[in-house]
Amino acid sequence: MATELPTLPHWQTTPDDLAAATREVKAALKARIAASGRTVEEVFAQVEALVTERVEEIEAELAAGRSAWPEVDYADIAAGTVPAETMALIQRRGCAVVRGHFPREQAQAWDAELVDYVDRNNFFQDYRGPGDDFFSTVGSKPEIYPIYWSGPQMEARQSDEMATVQSFLNSFWRNESDGVQWFDPNRDALYPDRVRRRPPGTNSGGLGHHLDPGTLDLWMTADYQRAFGHLWDGTVEEYSPWDAAHRTAGPQYPGSTMCSAFRTFQGWTALSDMDHDQGVLHAVPIPEAMAYLMLRPLLDDVAEDDMCGVTVGKTFPATERFHSLLLRASAGIPDVRSGDSVWWHCDMIHSVAPVQDQQGWGNVMYIPAAPWCPRNETYAAEVRRAFEAGDSPSDFPAEGYEAQWPDRFATEQLNETGRRGLDLA
Numbered sequence: 001m002a003t004e005l006p007t008l009p010h011w012q013t014t015p016d017d018l019a020a021a022t023r024e025v026k027a028a029l030k031a032r033i034a035a036s037g038r039t040v041e042e043v044f045a046q047v048e049a050l051v052t053e054r055v056e057e058i059e060a061e062l063a064a065g066r067s068a069w070p071e072v073d074y075a076d077i078a079a080g081t082v083p084a085e086t087m088a089l090i091q092r093r094g095c096a097v098v099r100g101h102f103p104r105e106q107a108q109a110w111d112a113e114l115v116d117y118v119d120r121n122n123f124f125q126d127y128r129g130p131g132d133d134f135f136s137t138v139g140s141k142p143e144i145y146p147i148y149w150s151g152p153q154m155e156a157r158q159s160d161e162m163a164t165v166q167s168f169l170n171s172f173w174r175n176e177s178d179g180v181q182w183f184d185p186n187r188d189a190l191y192p193d194r195v196r197r198r199p200p201g202t203n204s205g206g207l208g209h210h211l212d213p214g215t216l217d218l219w220m221t222a223d224y225q226r227a228f229g230h231l232w233d234g235t236v237e238e239y240s241p242w243d244a245a246h247r248t249a250g251p252q253y254p255g256s257t258m259c260s261a262f263r264t265f266q267g268w269t270a271l272s273d274m275d276h277d278q279g280v281l282h283a284v285p286i287p288e289a290m291a292y293l294m295l296r297p298l299l300d301d302v303a304e305d306d307m308c309g310v311t312v313g314k315t316f317p318a319t320e321r322f323h324s325l326l327l328r329a330s331a332g333i334p335d336v337r338s339g340d341s342v343w344w345h346c347d348m349i350h351s352v353a354p355v356q357d358q359q360g361w362g363n364v365m366y367i368p369a370a371p372w373c374p375r376n377e378t379y380a381a382e383v384r385r386a387f388e389a390g391d392s393p394s395d396f397p398a399e400g401y402e403a404q405w406p407d408r409f410a411t412e413q414l415n416e417t418g419r420r421g422l423d424l425a
Helices: 018-035 040-063 074-079 084-093 104-120 151-157 160-170 222-227 289-298 320-327 374-389 416-421
Strands: 071-073 095-099 184-188 195-198 207-211 265-270 281-283 341-345 350-352 362-366
Touching (some): 018 040, 018 289, 040 320, 074 095, 084 095, 104 151, 151 416, 184 416, 281 341
Antiparallel strands (some): 095 341, 195 362, 207 350, 265 341, 281 350
């Protein structure tokens, strides 16, 4: 008869006393692992061995001058002819560059239209500075445009090409288990995000190593405790970073950097050509690294009231102090061209490299894969309200530049995909 493991305390809203809750949940997680017949050190060593193998594999790729990022042609995705070895590599690395996702001319036209859109609405005269303390660190004015409802953004979000790639990426995940369909891989929520336009000559401080799936809620809420259950119940070998079970309905702790939606992949679409050494995205292309990140705070060298620096209201940090093994595998994207798109698993450590005197533009639209699920259906109601009012969506600072702009994308311009993504179909 299987041993019954102790239950875990949980907080469905942010605890009033974060330090006390951290101490309590860490003690409970350690006790649950011990009750399974293993030690924290044994479980962590199992994960560390797998991750070390992957780190060394990526280090060898980089040392040989090769990119660690899989590349796939949009035409193959659309035709269903992606080679099996490419599929396997995307699954292993958790990231991909989609070549020719949109025609180059289309992407460059969108870039020009975005400039016209902000110019004719006097954005630069009205700009009040960064609305959050995250992207404000990049040091250009502005680099991140807090606009959401331009024609180019909405056209890309509701395009057939975007729906095709999102469904392809969603397919890497296990979306059904225990009689529950956790998400619909062939229907995405229309998740609005911002635009980056970084001009030639920019000096940018970049963004440090971090990840975006949540903060203390990953250890403290009941749904996430179940989602990462294999790490705590003696079955760490069964943990999969591609299993959506219990990740698509539960609460998240609020904060200025939170994402209310469940995303299978974060992503952006290139609106300009960008060379690999011009302050581009880096990631640690090891999806299983999330197990390392979740278990690491339970080791003895971390204070009982500390989760390796993770706290509410800030991004989840990855640091040399606690995660030096993982950061050895940080790998930049290859050169990309206008119309390519870049994607990385939602749990993946990523950063943006600094740049001095940037050569060429660095322009992107942030569009993720966010498949239809209870969490995304709930957030769609807020997105729909913001879209109709021209407001900033609630995941972002309440800047509202577009509220009075007469030429923002209108409801009657939505196609079927756009209407379904806003739950209007």
